[in-house]
Amino acid sequence: MAADTVVAGTDEYGNERYKALYEELLFDVGKLAAVERSYLVLKPQVPLFIVSVKMKARPAAKKIGNVASTRSERDMVYVSISDEMYAPGILNALWHRYGRDNVQQLDRFDISIRGAKNSFEVDDIEVESHEHPVQEVLGALYRVLPEGIRNRRTYSDNDVITVVATEEIMRPEMLEEAKVIHAAMQKGGEIDV
Secondary structure: OOOOOEEEEEOOHHHHHHHHHHHHHHOOOOOOOOOEEEEEEEEOOOOEEEEEEEEEOOOEEEEHHHHHHEEEEOEEEEEEOHHHHHHHHHHHHHHHOOOHHHHHOOOEEEEEEEOOOOHHHHHOEEEEEOOOHHHHHHHHHHHHHOOOOOOEEEEEEEEEEEEEOOOOOOOOOHHHHHHHHHHHHHHOOOOOO
């Protein structure tokens, strides 16, 4: 489950149930592993819901040889990707280096390259991970909010995403509470609202 999920709200039983629902939903959409810390504010009587997440750092860039196996055959080099989160980065790096006409994606994880000297040359190419794009995590956060909550504001900076939502008019104090939580999540400190 998530490294740290805190729920602040007016109903202790409801807080625990919402925490379990939140973590289950993020797990189901494959984003729980991307979240380092979560802070949820539940005030159904207002109504006000704030969900703030701090994302784990993206995995560091790696060489193709560390995330795929390569082999040379005649004038071709074949790449079999073993770490899926690097697949888009591998394909982009190979297109950039050898040209789209010389790089053929045979299936989801297998690529052939014409024009590479040998597999060692391909092994040394550095690629970035494309793990947990912000839009996918934001989509998961929207699914966590109660149905019917239409008035939303989102704050997103680097590795922190905060969504504040209400059925009513978004009042300045609601936005201010969300901004305080967002800033505290960025700094990694305690949240006191």
